[in-house]
Amino acid sequence: MLNLLESDLLYWVSQYFLPLVRLASFFMAAPIFSTRIVSTRIRLILTLSITILIVPILPPAPLVSDIDVSMFIVVAQQILIGVALGFTFQVVFQLFVLAGQYIAMKLGLGFASMNDPSNGVSVTIVSQFYLLTTTLLFLSFNGHLILIQILVDSFTAIPIGTMGISTSNIYRIVELGGWMFGSALVISMPVLTALLVVNVAFGVMSRSAPQMNIFAVGFPITLIFGLMIMWVGFSAFLPSFELFVDEGIAFALTLLTP
Numbered sequence: 001m002l003n004l005l006e007s008d009l010l011y012w013v014s015q016y017f018l019p020l021v022r023l024a025s026f027f028m029a030a031p032i033f034s035t036r037i038v039s040t041r042i043r044l045i046l047t048l049s050i051t052i053l054i055v056p057i058l059p060p061a062p063l064v065s066d067i068d069v070s071m072f073i074v075v076a077q078q079i080l081i082g083v084a085l086g087f088t089f090q091v092v093f094q095l096f097v098l099a100g101q102y103i104a105m106k107l108g109l110g111f112a113s114m115n116d117p118s119n120g121v122s123v124t125i126v127s128q129f130y131l132l133t134t135t136l137l138f139l140s141f142n143g144h145l146i147l148i149q150i151l152v153d154s155f156t157a158i159p160i161g162t163m164g165i166s167t168s169n170i171y172r173i174v175e176l177g178g179w180m181f182g183s184a185l186v187i188s189m190p191v192l193t194a195l196l197v198v199n200v201a202f203g204v205m206s207r208s209a210p211q212m213n214i215f216a217v218g219f220p221i222t223l224i225f226g227l228m229i230m231w232v233g234f235s236a237f238l239p240s241f242e243l244f245v246d247e248g249i250a251f252a253l254t255l256l257t258p
Contacts, residue, residue, distance in 0.1 A: 026151050109126060
């Protein structure tokens with residue numbers, strides 16, 4: 001018969017349950033892992049497997065003396081750390097989606113939306129194309145392993161039982177919104193600028209030839225010209241991707257500083 005003492009239960013809680021909470025929170029917020037394509041069962045199995053693998057190499061967690069209010073505070077800290085790290089990389093992915101929204105609206109493809117199976121929302125086809133490209137590039141250089149490595153390193157930088165993420169870093173997470181909008185504008189700026197020139201040209205044409213139906217002629221030309229600019233400028237997508245992913249990783253590492 002298995003005799004499970006209270007001290008044994010508290011040992012398992014401190015050594016396995018608390019790291020499990022941080023890992024589970026991270027996988028709920030991180031890109032790729034948090035999508036609907038990855039089922040909850042797969043995320044649970046992945047979380048349990050990684051927890052069992054990394055616990056022997058983690059710094060020893062403080063033993064829990066009792067399950068009380070302080071215990072729930074520590075659990076909330078682990079949830080906050082995991083969600084903050086996962087949200088940082090989620091913002092990196094969403095800035096490419098936002099760039100696709102900018103381009104699609106300027107191209108006149110705002111009505112051409114499709115369901116995103118990973119997030120369960122409707123996005124424009126340009127955003128979906130950018131999101132798929134970003135995901136494939138991220139997986140091609142083992143970005144998912146980098147996410148897991150950063151998460152494992154967080155247990156050394158912010159051990160269980162400490163104060164967690166500082167208030168200044170929480171404000172920096174909020175400021176990621178401005179960085180996301182600015183970075184998305186940088187990616188979409190070449191296409192937006194070229195389409196602005198095209199629209200100015202159509203404005204001049206409409207003034208010189210008022211009898212021409214500018215709406216019937218301008219839309220297909222704007223669409224074709226915009227797709228050509230996207231194709232020509234797609235060679236700069238990889239450098240932009242590397243730049244913004246590096247910035248996201250650098251920001252995640254700054255969150256691990258006290």
